[in-house]
Amino acid sequence: MEPRTVTKVLVGNHAVAEAIRLARVQVVAAYPITPQTVIVERIAEMVESGELKAKYIRVESEHSALAAVYGAAAAGARAFTATSSHGLLYMYEMLWWLAQSHLPLVLALVTRAIGPPWNIHTDHQDLLTVRDAPWIIAMAENVQEAFDLTLQGFKISEDKRVLLPFMVGLDGFVLSHTAEPVSMPTQETVDAWLPPREPEPWVLEPGKPFAVGNVGPDEVTMELRWLLWRAVERARTVIREVDREYEKIAGRSYGGLVERYRLSDAKYVVVTMGAWSGDAKEAVDRLRDEGVPVGLLRIRFVRPFPKEEVLEVAAGSRAILVVDRAVSMGNAGVLGIEISSVVRGRIPVKNVIAGLGGTDTGYEDFEDMIRRFVEEYESGRTDKWLEPEWYMPWFKR
Amino acid sequence: MGEDLLREALEENKLFVEKLLAKPQPGSAGPTGTWRTYRPVVNEGKCIKCGLCWLYCPEEAIEWSPGGLPKIDYRFCKGCGVCVQECPVKAIDFVYEGE
Amino acid sequence: MPVPIAKLAQVKRKGVVPGNPACMGCPHTLGLKILGKVLGDRAVLVVPAGCTSIIAGVYPRAGINMPVLHVPFASAGAVASGIAAAYDMIGRDGVVVVWSGDGGAADIGFATLSGAAIRNENILVIVSDNEAYMNTGIQASGTTSWRARTTTTPIYGKTEEKKDLALLMLLHRVPYVATASVGYPTDFAEKLENAAAIRGFRFIHLLSPCPPGWRFDADKTAHVAKLAVETGAWILWEYINGRFRISPMSRPYADPRRRKPIEEYLRLQGRFSHVKPEDVEFIKRRIEENWRLVKELEAFYRG
Numbered sequence: 116m117e118p119r120t121v122t123k124v125l126v127g128n129h130a131v132a133e134a135i136r137l138a139r140v141q142v143v144a145a146y147p148i149t150p151q152t153v154i155v156e157r158i159a160e161m162v163e164s165g166e167l168k169a170k171y172i173r174v175e176s177e178h179s180a181l182a183a184v185y186g187a188a189a190a191g192a193r194a195f196t197a198t199s200s201h202g203l204l205y206m207y208e209m210l211w212w213l214a215q216s217h218l219p220l221v222l223a224l225v226t227r228a229i230g231p232p233w234n235i236h237t238d239h240q241d242l243l244t245v246r247d248a249p250w251i252i253a254m255a256e257n258v259q260e261a262f263d264l265t266l267q268g269f270k271i272s273e274d275k276r277v278l279l280p281f282m283v284g285l286d287g288f289v290l291s292h293t294a295e296p297v298s299m300p301t302q303e304t305v306d307a308w309l310p311p312r313e314p315e316p317w318v319l320e321p322g323k324p325f326a327v328g329n330v331g332p333d334e335v336t337m338e339l340r341w342l343l344w345r346a347v348e349r350a351r352t353v354i355r356e357v358d359r360e361y362e363k364i365a366g367r368s369y370g371g372l373v374e375r376y377r378l379s380d381a382k383y384v385v386v387t388m389g390a391w392s393g394d395a396k397e398a399v400d401r402l403r404d405e406g407v408p409v410g411l412l413r414i415r416f417v418r419p420f421p422k423e424e425v426l427e428v429a430a431g432s433r434a435i436l437v438v439d440r441a442v443s444m445g446n447a448g449v450l451g452i453e454i455s456s457v458v459r460g461r462i463p464v465k466n467v468i469a470g471l472g473g474t475d476t477g478y479e480d481f482e483d484m485i486r487r488f489v490e491e492y493e494s495g496r497t498d499k500w501l502e503p504e505w506y507m508p509w510f511k512r
Numbered sequence: 513m514g515e516d517l518l519r520e521a522l523e524e525n526k527l528f529v530e531k532l533l534a535k536p537q538p539g540s541a542g543p544t545g546t547w548r549t550y551r552p553v554v555n556e557g558k559c560i561k562c563g564l565c566w567l568y569c570p571e572e573a574i575e576w577s578p579g580g581l582p583k584i585d586y587r588f589c590k591g592c593g594v595c596v597q598e599c600p601v602k603a604i605d606f607v608y609e610g611e
Numbered sequence: 612m613p614v615p616i617a618k619l620a621q622v623k624r625k626g627v628v629p630g631n632p633a634c635m636g637c638p639h640t641l642g643l644k645i646l647g648k649v650l651g652d653r654a655v656l657v658v659p660a661g662c663t664s665i666i667a668g669v670y671p672r673a674g675i676n677m678p679v680l681h682v683p684f685a686s687a688g689a690v691a692s693g694i695a696a697a698y699d700m701i702g703r704d705g706v707v708v709v710w711s712g713d714g715g716a717a718d719i720g721f722a723t724l725s726g727a728a729i730r731n732e733n734i735l736v737i738v739s740d741n742e743a744y745m746n747t748g749i750q751a752s753g754t755t756s757w758r759a760r761t762t763t764t765p766i767y768g769k770t771e772e773k774k775d776l777a778l779l780m781l782l783h784r785v786p787y788v789a790t791a792s793v794g795y796p797t798d799f800a801e802k803l804e805n806a807a808a809i810r811g812f813r814f815i816h817l818l819s820p821c822p823p824g825w826r827f828d829a830d831k832t833a834h835v836a837k838l839a840v841e842t843g844a845w846i847l848w849e850y851i852n853g854r855f856r857i858s859p860m861s862r863p864y865a866d867p868r869r870r871k872p873i874e875e876y877l878r879l880q881g882r883f884s885h886v887k888p889e890d891v892e893f894i895k896r897r898i899e900e901n902w903r904l905v906k907e908l909e910a911f912y913r914g
Contacts, residue, residue, distance in 0.1 A: 141700040142693060170696035172689075175726030179689030182682065182723070186657070186693025189680055192700055194693070208683050217528055276521040316525040317533060319678050319694065321653050321705035326679035329534040331670025342528040349521055352514075536676040539630035540668030547635065563616040567796050568833045570641040572627045578617035588629035592636035592822075593830030606830075 118366040122298045127258045127290035128153035130297045131197065131223045131283070134265035136167045137305040138221075141192040141312075144172035144183035148202040149235045150287035151225040155197055177202035181209035181222070188218040189327070191314030193269065195220060199287060200227035200241045207244070213280055214249040215343060216327065217316055219272035220280050223265060226254075226389070227287040228472040236473020237287040239389060239440040243417065243449045245282060249343040251350050252418040254284040256374070256392045258295040261285040263367065264415075266300075270309055270357050276349045278316050286390035288473070300364045308364050351419050372421035374413040375428075377403060381410025383489055384428050386437040386454055388414040391476055395438065398481035409485055414450065425457045434497070435464045436488040438481070438506075442468050447503040463497040469506035480506065538588060544571075548591030550606045554582055558603035565595035565604060613797035613859070614649070614804065622648045624676065631674025633666045636829030638793040638819030638836065639739050640666060643675060643710070645796045646737070649803040651677055653706045655694065659687040659720055661712030662746045663739070685719045687711050688727035691734040699733070706807050709736040714744050717753040717774050728783035728812050735806050735813040738776060741821035749824045757897070758890050759825075759882045768885060772897070777816040781850055781908075787813035789849040793820070794836030795860050802849060809851070818845045826881025835879055843870040843898050846905050855912035857905060865902060873898065 125133065131154050135143070143162070145155035161167035170187075174180045177198050184194035198206060203224055213220070226242050228234040245252060251271060255261035261283065268281035285291055300308070319327070355371040362368040376396055378384065387395045392413045402409050412428050414421065429435065435458065439448025446452055451466030458464055465488050470476040484506060491497060534540075554565075559581055566576035573589040576582040584595075596604045626647010633640045639662055646654065655678040658664060664681055668674030682690045687709045695707045709716075709727075716724050716738040727734060743761045744750040751761040751769050754776065758768035781788045787806050791799040799817060806813040820835040822828065827835055839845035840861055847858035857865060864870045873895055877883040886894075 142696045144689070144693060144696075168700075170700055172692050172696055172732075173730065174689055174692070175722050178685060179692075179723050179726055182686035182689035183693035183696070185682075185686075186680075186690035186695075187697040188693075189690075190694040190697035190701070190703070192697035194697075209686060212683050212686075216532070217525070275525065276517055278525060317529045319655050319680055320703060321655050321678065324536050324673070324676050324678050325533040326536075326667045326673040326675060326681065327533055328681040329667050329670045329673060330665060331534070335531050335670055339528060339531055342524050342531070345524055346521070349517060352517055356514075531670075534668055534670045534673040536628045536668075536674075537672040538628055540628060540672035540674040541630060541632035544630045563620055566620060567616050568641065570627075570633065570637050570644070570832065571629050571631075572625045572640075572644050573629045576620055578620055585629055590635045592832070593828070594636055594641075594832055597830040598833055 118364055119301045119304050120298045120365065121301060122296050124294050125258060125297045126153065126292050126294045127261045127285050128225065128292065129157050130258050130262040131265050131285070132157035132161065133299055134262050135195050136161050137299065137302055138193065138266055138269045138309060140167070140169055140195045142170045142172065142184060142187035142194040143196065144174050144180045145196050146174055146177045146180045146198070146202060148199045150227060150291045151197045151199040151202070151223070153291065154223055177205040178209055181206040181213060184220050185209060185213045185218070188220045189216065189319045191312070191318040193312040197223040197225065199225045200229055203241045204229065204244065210245055210250065211248050215339070217278055217343065217346065218280065219278050221265060221268040221272060222280065222282045224282055224284045225287045225291045226284050234472045235287065237289055238471045238473065242284045243441045246417055249279055249347050250418060251277065251279055251281045251416070252284070253282065253416050254388050254414065255290060256390055256413060258290055258293065259297050260369065261290055262297050262299060263361065263365065266305065267357050267361060271350065271353050273312055274353045275315060277346055277353050279346055279350065284389065289390040298365065304364050347419050354416060369415060372416040372419070373424045374415055376411040376413060378410035378412060378428060380408060382408040382433045384432045384435045385409060385411045385485055386414065386435060386450060387411060388450060389440065391470060394476065394478040395481045397478035398485055401478070401482055402485055407489060420453055422457050425454060429458045429461050432462065434462055434488070434492045436485060437464060437466045438484060439466060439468050440470045451503055463492065463500055465491070465500045466503040467506050468503050543587055544590050545587045548589065548609050550591050550593060551586065551609050552584060552589065552591065552593065552596050553605045553607050554584065555603045555605060556581055558601055560601050560603070562600060564598050564600060568594050568598040570594060612801060614800035616797060619648045619800055622651070624651050626651045626676055628674050628676050631666055631668050634823055636822045636832040637666070638741060638821060638832050639663055641793045641796065641832065642739050642799065642817050642819060645800050646708070646803060647677060649800050650706050650708070650807055653704070654708045655705055656680065656708050656710045657682055657687050657691045657694065658710050659715035660684040661715050663710055663712065665746060684715055685723055687715055687720055688723035688736065692727050692730065692732040695733045707734045709734060711736065711738050713738060713740040713742060713754040714752045717776050725783065728780055728785050728814065731785060731811045733810055737815045737817055739817045739819045741819045741824055743824050745821050745824040757894070758886050760885065761882070777814065780814040785812040785814060786852050787850065790816045790845070790847050792818045792836045792840055792845055792847060794833050794840060795847065798847060798858055798860050805849065805851060827879050831879060838871065838876045838879065840864065841871045842873045842876045843867070843902060844873060844876055846901060848905055850912065853912055855908045857909055865906065867899065
């Protein structure tokens with residue numbers, strides 16, 4: 116059966132708002148921050164015009180935005196918020212409190228650099244600060260995928276095997292403010308696929324007295340952490356399943372936790388995440404034309420981390436290049452560390468840090484990075500890969 | 513396999529909820545009656561059954577129905593003495609627990 | 612009319628479960644008990660960090676017989692807003708109550724409180740004000756009284772004045788604001804009933820004298836709370852939709868000659884043991900000024 120869809124040209128922020136409308140979200144709380152603001156402006160318009168039957172809480176801070184949707188989720192509603200950069204950092208305490216309460220909701224993060232200096236352009240530092248909390252964390256490559264992940268977010272988040280909050284990342288401006296055609300399933304299709312939220316795993320209601328999160332034996336804290344770990348682990352299966360199912364209602368699937376691009380016969384693997392993966396793919400194509408056996412592994416989900424997928428790729432290739440848009444100061448790029456922790460020396464991993472603060476990184480740059488990576492490997496100069504490379508060709512000390 | 517995962521999830525979610533949610537039950541800090549140094553004792557002959565001791569007991573450790581005598585639950589009465597202080601006819605003695 | 616004791620006693624359900632971790636003579640449990648009597652079946656409590664985080668009991672037991680959601684310090688007003696919004700969407704009845712200490716309301720959570728108030732969220736905020744961060748060991752807060760000694764104002768006492776939360780909330784133009792005292796549970800109960808009957812943002816500032824924090828004997832909790840009113844230092848009033856009224860328990864003390872001497876109130880509390888006669892004179896002037904302000908408000912908001 117052909118999926119019933121509607122196609123519109125939308126900027127990324129509006130695409131996310133459309134997903135919220137189709138998901139029939141009941142409570143939205145948000146605070147403005149560039150480049151996310153357009154999402155919640157559009158949702159405010161939907162709520163006031165009656166396109167979306169929801170409560171819109173105009174909170175006084177991001178901390179309160181996440182606190183308010185936490186309350187809504189605890190009371191059994193389907194809830195959504197969105198933010199960027201400093202807004203996410205201001206939410207940080209609530210990010211943990213919410214996730215460790217084992218409650219589902221969706222947060223759209225329009226990625227943006229953390230200051231100083233003030234910089235509203237994208238990198239992935241904000242998104243990756245959440246990686247240690249029990250969130251399901253996804254990152255889109257294009258506007259279509261930002262829409263798809265937002266809608267799938269509710270399905271994954273509310274699945275009884277998961278019941279954890281879901282973060283969908285999309286690169287600030289590159290996706291949030293860029294218009295692309297977006298194919299969307301009809302409301303009827305979405306309603307059949309995504310039924311109203313059930314108040315699981317627990318719900319706060321009058322007359323049912325219990326205290327959520329009393330002090331107690333330290334062992335209980337550890338046991339609760341382990342149970343959260345189990346739920347994050349289960350999310351792998353659910354993510355793959357929802358990705359496959361989604362094909363039936365939308366006509367698209369992505370490959371689960373990762374996207375594999377020209378990998379089947381690749382000897383060299385580039386790992387990227389987010390919108391610039393498009394540029395990296397362009398570079399891969401160009402190098403393939405020259406006969407370089409390179410492919411790309413795109414990380415779609417940071418949490419749970421695609422361990423099996425990475426291992427599978429490592430098993431069939433010579434070396435991995437991880438191009439990172441975030442850095443863990445004093446060690447390496449964040450994804451570089453993540454990939455290395457899975458590969459564990461099976462094959463050499465090179466890590467390049469690039470594009471911080473939205474620094475323009477085009478396919479020529481990726482071509483340059485990949486070319487040098489292959490040369491270094493083939494001439495046996497992988498010993499210097501212990502340290503990440505900072506890709507700043509313009510920079511003169 | 514999908515069903516196994518769901519069954520496992522439902523069990524673990526239940527366990528999580530059991531461990532996150534505490535249920536009202538007396539003695540959430542143990543038998544707090546052991547905290548007492550002094551014991552409030554109602555002098556039934558003097559009591560005018562006004563209910564003020566019941567009203568002011570911060571522990572809800574006094575049972576009282578209008579028209580009746582108050583009854584103190586010594587398992588949990590911490591011996592703060594608020595009832596002794598608030599009794600308008602001094603009908604509650606404060607007796608040293610030491611002996 | 613204050614709620615008669617007999618009426619409260621007819622409610623057999625306990626809001627506070629005996630044997631909880633509260634200190635001897637705790638004013639919070641006294642307040643929670645009254646809340647339980649009036650709204651126990653209808654309330655869900657949002658509790659930011661503070662004494663009540665502990666009073667709520669040690670897992671697997673709970674010391675409060677109402678639904679309690681523990682939340683981070685600065686989040687209560689917002690969490691409650693979200694619950695109220697969800698209940699509206701789902702069509703569930705209930706009174707969403709923020710049960711906060713003074714730190715969670717006046718200091719770290721003030722922006723959130725103010726935000727919830729100005730949005731006129733359908734929530735009832737009760738600040739059980741024991742005038743310091745008692746749970747962490749008596750550190751000064753925004754509502755600690757001037758000159759009160761705390762562990763962060765250990766020698767001279769607090770050098771700043773008490774933040775008047777109730778008046779700040781009144782100027783948010785919300786439908787209901789009141790002050791109350793654990794010394795007058797039947798007046799507090801009436802205010803809870805009145806607040807519960809209104810939709811929108813409701814605020815009750817409950818004075819909760821703390822035996823270890825204020826340094827008086829545990830049996831004096833209600834006594835000190837009443838003295839605060841009888842000396843005129845704490846004024847009970849209630850504002851409902853445009854009408855401001857000094858509460859009957861405070862009414863007599865509008866006349867300074869009928870007030871008990873403030874020294875009597877201060878003398879009972881170790882936290883004021885160091886105050887000098889000139890400090891007492893200042894406190895008296897401030898009390899008189901507060902009364903003038905409250906009387907003006909009563910005249911202004913005749914309703």
